[in-house]
Every structure is written in structure tokens, then in C-alpha cells.
Amino acid sequence: MKYYLIAGEASGDIHGSHLIKAIQKLDPQAEFRCWGGDLMAAAGGTIVKHYRELAFMGFWEVFINIRTIFRNIAFCKSDIESFQPDRIIYIDYPGFNMRIAAWAKIKGFENHYYISPQIWAWKENRIKKIKRDLDALYVILPFEESYYRDKHQYKVHYVGHPLLDHLSPPPQQHLDIAVEKPIVALLPGSRQQEIERMLPLFLEVAKHFPELQFVVAAAPSLSPEYYKKFLSHTSIQWVHDQTYALLQQAHIAVVTSGTATLETALLNVPQLVCYRSSHLSYSIAKKLVDLPYISLVNLIADREVVQELIQGDCSLEGILAAIRELLDEENRKDILLAYAEIRSLLGSGTASQKTAQFIVEGA
DSSP, rough: OOEOOOOOHHHHHHHHHHHHHHHHOOTTTTTEEEEOOHHHHHOOOOOOOOOOOOGOOHHHHHHTHHHHHHHHHHHHHHHHHHHHSSSEESSSHHHHHHHHHHHHHHHHEEEEEEEEOTTTTSSSGGHHHHHOOOOOEOEEEEEOOHIIIIIIIIOOEEEOOOHHHHSSSSSOOOSSSSOOOEHHHHHHHHSSHHHHHHHHHHHHHHOOOTSSSEEEEEOOSSSHHHHHHHHHOOEEEEEEEHHHHHHHEEEEEEEEEEEEHHHHHTOOOEEEEEEEEOOOHHHHHHHHHOOSSSEEEEEEEHHSSSEEEEGGOOSHHHHHHHEEEEEEHHHHHHHHHHHHHHHHHHSSSOOOHHHHHHHHHHH
């Protein structure tokens, strides 16, 4: 069969690559055409648009890039019609993907959505479009199945979290730096907008802990040259496309909110979660989003396992104090115990295989 996959972020590229491999085992003649990245390409997908071109973050950032987004939507529709897939597989990225799904349903394509839009956080009225436009929805968080079933009377498939597929066991990587002191891994995000807000602050923090070795994890989607403008005048080390190797050596981590918070937890690194957005984007989000936490770690645990510093609280003084707390052994033990509980909630590490079977069988 022919499969058209749409992933708009680095995490979607990871999950899409595992899904492609799982589908290939069930459908050896499968053809894949993809919006994604290097991992999906290596797994056997033909990439028609790289996620590097799609990463617009925040309300203001989307607004100023709206023409590009509409051009991408038009191109995607045209490309799908040319390819005529048997299944369209949407991987997260809901602002774009739900638009395509509405059009594709009218055109008679079969829509499968992997990693549910987070309607439990905001825009709950999207359930109407989900029911109307999707043939199947695969959810990855333990509370999502009952949320859809009990609150919205909509059948979904809970498949477990795909990060367990990727991190059980973790990929073997060599860390290209010498470890001289306890490492603090700095994960400033994967999008330029995130990095430009967070990385200068993280570098300022590093000046206050000479007894620690701060190392920046550079995103694989961005070139090493991009990071030199931040790091060329500092003694801070950095590694490119070696985030997992860095985390496996890290004593603690400072992480910009996103999928990286869960990756850090699954690799057993006590962490501080930080988040800053533009003032406009944050003001709008605060009115629309009704969540007690921003990190996946705390949302899954349904309590504060790791400290979150958001917007105004994400200051030099706040981060310094939080790092001192993370260096306390009792605090570290409590966090690691909570991580074990989270891991037990996330399934058996077969999300890709389960989802592939549902998709190939047309569940």
C-alpha cells in the first residue's frame, strides 16, 4: 500500500521513522511519501518537505509566517492528490494536520492520526472535527483513552508512548567531549525561536557554577554554524546530534519544555523545566490553555515531579536556586522514584508496532 505521512517537528520525525519500520514488517511492498526529516528518510520514506521549514512556534510567529503556512497547505494537498495514498498518517502537528485531514476526508482519503491533538489542554471543541474527519486516532498518554471514551464517547486506540520504542534501550552514542566535572546538560529547544530566548539565559547561569561542567545539546535540525554565534565567545562546550549521549552522562539537566522533558525523565536525569515565549503568545496562551503543568513529566504524573519556571519566573535567580535544589541528594532520589512510576504508566514500548498493525489493517 501507499502511505503519506505528515510530521512537522523533530519528535515527529523520530516517531515517524519507527512507524515506517514497523509498517514495513507488515507490508513489505509499502511506499512512503513524507513530510518529516532525516530519520524518516533513513527509514525508507521519500521526504517532500523537511520539518526545518515548518517549525513556527507561538501565536505571533504563526501570524507573521501565515503566507508560508498557506503555501505549504496548498502544496500538501496537491502532493497528496498526485500520490493517491491508501492511508494518510498524521503525526502530532495539529494546527497543520487537522486542516489537511478535513480536506482529505472530503476527497475520500483514509485518515489515521498518530499522537492525538491535545484537546484536553485547549480547543476542546476540536472533538467535532476529530469525529468528523478521522478514521482512527491513536493516543499515547494514559489518561487520553478515558478522556475520549468517557467525556466524548469517541473510540480511540491507546498504544503507549512511542518514546519507549526509541529509548528502550537508548541509542548508543559516543560523547565527543571529556567529562571533567559533574555535567549539567542544557537543552534550549529545537526551534530557533526557542533557542534565541533560552540559550543566552542558560549560558549566563553557567557562570555561577564553576564546579559543574555545562554542555549544550545542539538540535540536529540546526547546523553547528548556527550555535557558534552564541558559544564562540564562551568556554561552554556543546555537542551536535548527541543529546542522548549527553543525557546519559549528565548529573542534572535544564530543559526547555517539550518532548525533551520526557526524554530526560526516561533517561533518569533530574531536571529543571524552563519556558519563555513572546509576551503576546504567552498572554494569549494563558487565556486559552487550562493546564496545571506545562511539562509532560508532571502532566503524566499528575503532580509536580520536576520544577517548572515559566515566563517571568524563568529568571537567572530562579534557575540558580532551582539548580541548587537539584544538587541535593534527597531531592534527586525523590525525582528518580517518580520517574520510575511514570515509566510504568507509559506502556510496554510497543507503540509503533501496535499503531502499524491498526493502520495496515485499517482499524
